[in-house]
Amino acid sequence: MITYLEAIREAQAKALADDPRVYIYGQDVGQFGGAFKATKNLAKEFPGRVMDAPLSEDAIIGSAIGAAIEGMRPIIEMQFADFSTIGFNQIVNQAATLHWRTQIPCPITIRLPSGGTAGAGPFHSQSMEALYAHYPGLIVMTPATVEDAYSMLLEAVAIDDPVIFCEHKYLYYHLKAEALPTEATPTGKARLARMGRDATIVTYSAMVHESLACAEELATEGWEIEVIDLRSIKPLDTDTVLASVARTGRLLAVGEAWPWGGVTAEILARVATEGFGLLDVPPMRLNAKDTPVPYHPNLWGTHRPTAKTIAAALRQLLAA
Amino acid sequence: MVQATAAPAASAETSNLESRFLAAYRWMLLARVVEEKLASLYRGGKITGGVFLGKGQEALSAATGMALRKGDIFAPLIRDQAGRLAFGESLLDCTRTYMGSRLGPMRGRDGNVHRGRPREGQLAMISHLGAMLPVVAGSLLARRFKGQHGTVGATSLGDGATSTGAFHEGLNLAAVEKLPLVLVVANNQYAYSTPTSRQFACEDLVDKAIGYGVAGHSVDGTDLAACLQVLDRAVSAARAGGGPQLVIASLLRLVGHGEHDDASYVDPKLRETPLGADCLKLAEARLLAEGWASAEALRKIHEGAERQVEDAVTATLREPFPDPNAEDWCALATRHLSEGSSHG
Secondary structure, eight states, rough: OHHHHHHHHHHHHHHHHHHHTTEEEEESSTTOOOSSSSSTHHHHHHHHEEEEEOOOOOHHHHHHHHHHHTTTTEEESSSSGGGGGGHIIIIIIIIIIHHHHHHHOOOOEEEEEEOOTTTTTTTTTOOOOHHHSTTTOEEEEOOOSSHHHHHHHHHHSSSSEEEEEEEEGGTTTEHHHHHHESSOOOOOOEEEEEEOEEEEEETTTTTHHHHHHHHHHHHHOOOOOOEESEEESSSSHHHHHHHHHHHHHHHEEEEESOSSHHHHHHHHHHHHHOOOGOOOSSOEEOOOOOSOOOOHHHHHHHSSOOHHHHHHHHHHHHOO | OEEEEEOOOOOGGGHHHHHHHHHHOOOOOOOOHHHHHHHHHHTOSSSSSSOOOOOTTTHHHHHHHSOOTTTTTTEOOOOOOHHHHTOOOOOHHHHHHHHHOOOTTTTTHHHHHHHHGGTTTBOOOOHHHHHHHHHHHHHHHHHHHTTTOOEEEEEEEEGGGGGGGHHHHHHHHHHHTOOOEEEEEEESEETTTEEEGGGGOOOOOGGGGHOOOOOOOOTTTTTTHHHHHHHHHHHHHHHHTOOOEEEEEEOOOOOSSSSSOOOOSSSSHHHSSSSOOOOHHHHHHHHHHHHHOOOHHHHHHHHHHHHHHHHHHHHHTSSSSTTTOOOOOOOSGGGGGOOTTTTT
């Protein structure tokens, strides 16, 4: 069995082994193996290519851009997605504009340990995908499975553009697969995680699993819920979403991030503008509450959508 | 740490100084002439956006560009026209970017001082001050990975940028990695309108070198010979493995932040101090006093510069602007992953 976190470690090992242009740079990623051990033993296996960085997110990402200009393909680990705000300027103004301005590609992969876990609190729990997706010039991946964590990270390193790789901390240890995948769906293609005919849930990352649990529960009541795992939110596979809504006529978009202007809003906007006639009832969306992410498990468990709250929303949608 | 200040050139170096001084003067003058032309094109409505001049900073800038070699990396800032030319940027790259020619390196997608050819070591600055410092550090890190030794990277900043997080993070990272990076700070006394008294509280910016564990150099930015000497020393030390070098040059910006700015906030008394001297005029006086050039020779150099600028501007005026209908509006190198504007 291999965990989501081990898949991320294995993908990095393969990228380092396959391509001498790849190196890893981030806080505590060297001998220590990273705060979550995503780079465990890599410094030993690839001497000089997995380096501890000073506590300087701006300089870490800025340096990766400079290295990319020189033809390298850096993998950057932000210790937590939340800390990428310190490197935000380099990501959105430098990395994201480089190719468009100068025709020089910027192949950097920025790993963001994302999303909430119980007890992590306001500054170690954030989901920042919508923020980065807003900027032109970036690709934003949000893998929900062990297989995607592995194959999409390898694809991220191979892509000639800056990739924001949002790996979900909640999935690190308890999401497991039999083995690493030998083939992969390309980025830009969503995955039909569960087939159904009564309603469509469009979601990504950890919320895929909450949505699948909810679909399982509603199946006992006779409802057949389709679940789409977007895999990447930019590009966003609108075609697969529209095809599903064409089958079910009902749409619920679910995300762990905050509600204002995020991924779920984008999904609803696209379906409303490009597939309004496919909808039998008004579409719905479910997000985290519009407050910072709370510390205590009781509050945190209510702040983000869960199988239970998704089911409540779905029942409302199905009754409409 | 090395505290270096400019000393008079040794006699053995005099003939070398003469040829380098004259070469630097040519770049300074060409920069001054093209910038005066850009200012007049701006006033005549031929340039959209803004024009940002380096008047008063040409000696420092030219010395920086000249201390570097082909194969080095240079991330210039706003007032580096002279250094860009000395490092190998063509006049056409300047006029085309300012005037929005489709044929320039930025193709109308970016303008004025935001230009470069990264693969040729000329990095294209973004507006966020200090932000290029970590990028240069990363390029040098990459060269170390590739086993490419003997090149250096230089970048320019102003006094204002020393207050940014990027300055701190970038210089510290370069120091930790002992990178061959030269950071040239033009302390031109004002960050836009903000005087240094509202910018930092240390007595002298060069003292910051101690805190970062890098070598520090001070230089009179109005004195071309001193700039040549100190920049050569700093770049050579970086090239020889001496780690990052912080150069602090004292001078006064003799123009506004941009041509839209009359710089009325500049203390008039400051203009009367040695800081307020025009480095180009001082260089000319020295050329004549030393007998390194005659008045006639200087007149010819000036005419040559005028002609080069006229040629570049005339050629650029005939060139096409970017065409929004021909623009592909794709920000990604990986074209098939682009969402385009189909969902907007």
